[in-house]
Amino acid sequence: xxxxxxxxxxxxxxxxxxxxxxxxxxxxxxxxxxxxxxxxxxxxxxxxxxxxxxxxxxxxxxxxxxxxxxxxxxxxxxxxxxxxxxxxxxxxxxxxxxxxxxxxxxxxxxxx
Amino acid sequence: xxxxxxxxxxxxxxxxxxxxxxxxxxxxxxxxxxxxxxxxxxxxxxxxxxxxxxxxxxxxxxxxxxxxxxxxxxxxxxxxxxxxxxxxxxxxxxxxxxxxxxxxxxxxxxxx
Numbered sequence: 001x002x003x004x005x006x007x008x009x010x011x012x013x014x015x016x017x018x019x020x021x022x023x024x025x026x027x028x029x030x031x032x033x034x035x036x037x038x039x040x041x042x043x044x045x046x047x048x049x050x051x052x053x054x055x056x057x058x059x060x061x062x063x064x065x066x067x068x069x070x071x072x073x074x075x076x077x078x079x080x081x082x083x084x085x086x087x088x089x090x091x092x093x094x095x096x097x098x099x100x101x102x103x104x105x106x107x108x109x110x111x112x
Numbered sequence: 113x114x115x116x117x118x119x120x121x122x123x124x125x126x127x128x129x130x131x132x133x134x135x136x137x138x139x140x141x142x143x144x145x146x147x148x149x150x151x152x153x154x155x156x157x158x159x160x161x162x163x164x165x166x167x168x169x170x171x172x173x174x175x176x177x178x179x180x181x182x183x184x185x186x187x188x189x190x191x192x193x194x195x196x197x198x199x200x201x202x203x204x205x206x207x208x209x210x211x212x213x214x215x216x217x218x219x220x221x222x223x224x
Contacts, residue, residue: 040216041216042116042201042215043156043201045216048210052211092156099146099205102198104155106154
C-alpha cells in the first residue's frame with residue numbers, strides 16, 4: 001500500500017498562474033480532504049469529498065476548485081495563484097465510519 | 113463554534129525530561145479527541161485517540177486522558193527522546209460528523 005500520495009512535493013508559481021496539486025489514495029477510502037497548513041494556524045480545511053462525484057467547501061475554499069471523478073483521486077486546482085496561497089498543502093483520506101485520517105506527505109507551494 | 117486550543121511552542125527539552133503539552137477544547141456533545149504528530153518533512157499521523165470521557169489513549173510512551181470536566185486532553189510522556197522532536201496537533205471530531213478540527217500545533221525540540 002502506498003497510502004496517500006501527493007505530487008509535486010515542491011512548487012513555485014508566479015502570481016496569476018494556475019496549477020493542479022495531485023492527490024491519490026489506494027485504501028479505497030470514500031472520504032478525502034484538502035487542508036492548508038500555515039504557521040500558528042494549524043490545519044484549515046479547503047474542500048472535501050464524501051465520495052466520487054460529491055464535493056463540498058470547507059473553511060477556506062476561495063481560489064481553489066476540486067473534483068472527484070474516481071474514488072482514488074482528488075486533485076486541487078489553483079485557478080489564479082496569489083501570494084496568500086503560499087502554504088503547505090495536505091491531502092487526507094478516511095473511511096466514512098472511521099475517525100482517523102491518513103495524510104499525504106504534503107506539497108510546499110510558494111507564490112511570488 | 114467548536115475549537116481546540118493548545119499551548120504555544122516551541123517547547124525545548126533535554127533528553128529524558130518529562131513532557132506535557134496542554135490541550136483544551138470547546139465542543140457541544142461528546143467529541144472524539146486525538147493527538148496527531150508531524151515529523152519533519154512528513155504529513156500528520158495519528159499518535160493516539162480517546163473516544164469517551166475518562167478514556168486514556170496511549171502509544172509510543174505517550175499518554176492522554178479525556179477529561180470532560182475540564183474539557184482537556186493533555187499529552188504526556190515520562191522521558192522524551194531526540195526522535196520525539198516533531199510538531200504535535202490536538203484535534204477533535206464530532207460523532208457522525210465529517211470534519212476534524214485541529215489546534216495550531218506545538219513544536220517540540222528535544223536536545224541530546
